[in-house]
Amino acid sequence: MNVKFVKLALSHEDHIVRTEACEGCYSLKALLTEVREPAVVLIDGLNPENSKSMRVTFKAIYELRRSSVFYAAPIFLAKSMDNLNIFVDGIGSTPEEVLPTATKILARMDGLSIEKNAVSDDLRVLTYLYCRGDDQVLLPVAMACSPWIYEYPAAYLIGGFAGTNLQTAIGIGLFADKDLVNAIIKSSAEWLITLAAQGVLIGRELVDRIRLCTYCGTGNLNYIDFCPLCGSIDFHKRKMIHCFTCSHVAPEENFKNGMMFVCPRCNTNLRHIGSDYDRPMESYSCDSCGERFIDPEVKAVCMRCRHKSPTDELVVRQLYTYSLTPKGKRAVQVGNVDLEFSLFDSNRNVMPQYFYQITDWLIQMKARYSEEDFSLLCIKIEGFEGQGTTTGIAQFQKMVNELAVRIRELVRLTDITTSTGSNTFWVLLPRTNLSGGEILASRVAKLAELISGDNGEHIAMQTKCFSIPEEYASRGQVAEMLLKEYEAALANKK
Numbered sequence: 001m002n003v004k005f006v007k008l009a010l011s012h013e014d015h016i017v018r019t020e021a022c023e024g025c026y027s028l029k030a031l032l033t034e035v036r037e038p039a040v041v042l043i044d045g046l047n048p049e050n051s052k053s054m055r056v057t058f059k060a061i062y063e064l065r066r067s068s069v070f071y072a073a074p075i076f077l078a079k080s081m082d083n084l085n086i087f088v089d090g091i092g093s094t095p096e097e098v099l100p101t102a103t104k105i106l107a108r109m110d111g112l113s114i115e116k117n118a119v120s121d122d123l124r125v126l127t128y129l130y131c132r133g134d135d136q137v138l139l140p141v142a143m144a145c146s147p148w149i150y151e152y153p154a155a156y157l158i159g160g161f162a163g164t165n166l167q168t169a170i171g172i173g174l175f176a177d178k179d180l181v182n183a184i185i186k187s188s189a190e191w192l193i194t195l196a197a198q199g200v201l202i203g204r205e206l207v208d209r210i211r212l213c214t215y216c217g218t219g220n221l222n223y224i225d226f227c228p229l230c231g232s233i234d235f236h237k238r239k240m241i242h243c244f245t246c247s248h249v250a251p252e253e254n255f256k257n258g259m260m261f262v263c264p265r266c267n268t269n270l271r272h273i274g275s276d277y278d279r280p281m282e283s284y285s286c287d288s289c290g291e292r293f294i295d296p297e298v299k300a301v302c303m304r305c306r307h308k309s310p311t312d313e314l315v316v317r318q319l320y321t322y323s324l325t326p327k328g329k330r331a332v333q334v335g336n337v338d339l340e341f342s343l344f345d346s347n348r349n350v351m352p353q354y355f356y357q358i359t360d361w362l363i364q365m366k367a368r369y370s371e372e373d374f375s376l377l378c379i380k381i382e383g384f385e386g387q388g389t390t391t392g393i394a395q396f397q398k399m400v401n402e403l404a405v406r407i408r409e410l411v412r413l414t415d416i417t418t419s420t421g422s423n424t425f426w427v428l429l430p431r432t433n434l435s436g437g438e439i440l441a442s443r444v445a446k447l448a449e450l451i452s453g454d455n456g457e458h459i460a461m462q463t464k465c466f467s468i469p470e471e472y473a474s475r476g477q478v479a480e481m482l483l484k485e486y487e488a489a490l491a492n493k494k
């Protein structure tokens, strides 16, 4: 693979040697105008001791992640920059050091339309995650500068939340009046929760739980206790005494008389606890209203809007790590979050794992009783020319629905189906040999030609029938491996 490197030198003292393999830019602006396709970006000219250098570096990373070309690209820092390290793919001063990680990311980007997926922030963050491999998760990080306490670094940049924070920082600094802050500003965490609700992300590991203001949704809260009677915060915990003779209750110091306790109301000498006096449950007394109470009331005061919330009413947020779902991956591959379709109704479509099991069982049956033949039909929907546009998507969806109805008419009730993602569907045809399966495959292929869009476009689709040779029966569970091989062969045929 041809890896393109761009070195961004943020300090002019750095001399960039421009080579065939490595371009160099002295400013972010130059980089964004000159480089029009994703490349490995290595940011150099850094000074971790200098706060201005930190700010300039952060701004560069932020703007790269906000750009339509570099939102998912591999970005590295030449030097470790403390708090900024979480925002990049790694640290390394030479192309050789960053190459192993960078190549993996670029290879995953290769089959995608980075330009098309730049249409929405939703697709951008999904694409970013997709390009970093199946094991990659979005991890929440506690961030002191965020009014939401936690942010997901990649989403924080890609979704433009760092910009929002800068704007709201002044408002937060002033502890603005409640009426001035009536808009709920979303955080990267809120954003990812929405994407999980859409089924494109899935929460993996629970990292923490936070509580947010019921009025504005931010999390900088001060838990304040106050007198339950008058609301004053001016109260103290005191040792109290309860006189048995006259029932007077007051702080201990009011009873002190030299070494003795004497009741200030009835003048009784209180010698023995339990017979002359005891210590009541109420141990707080308010300096504003004089009321005594057992426990003060506690409320959470929002530092941003000053709203007071009872603690049991605060909004609870669970913070998970997130990874892509098969639907999320498909959204990245086809360039649309909403593009979800199925050829087969869900009650007849089984999970791939179950499909593989039945296939393995049928291979055994076939080896034992040669008349028990079966075959597998693979249908792969590859797309549609106009699907990049909104009207195109709507039309594509309509055509796929029509196609699905017709395919279902062809597929018998005894046939079992599954979808293995990436718009690939499998039909298991029991008691059908290869030539029988091939007839069905060609009929299905014809359906795609019969259905056309407003401008005569067709859905690009591949169909192929497979028959698993008997000799695989001695090799145990082979269905999953074989089906994946067949799928890969179909993908390479293009």
Ligand SMILES: [Zn+2]
Binding pocket: 213, 214, 215, 216, 217, 218, 302, 303, 304, 305, 306, 307
């Ligand atoms: Zn608030």
Ligand SMILES: [Zn+2]
Binding pocket: 243, 244, 245, 246, 247, 248, 263, 264, 265, 266, 267, 268
């Ligand atoms: Zn008394």
Ligand SMILES: [Zn+2]
Binding pocket: 227, 228, 229, 230, 231, 232, 286, 287, 288, 289, 290, 291
């Ligand atoms: Zn009070």
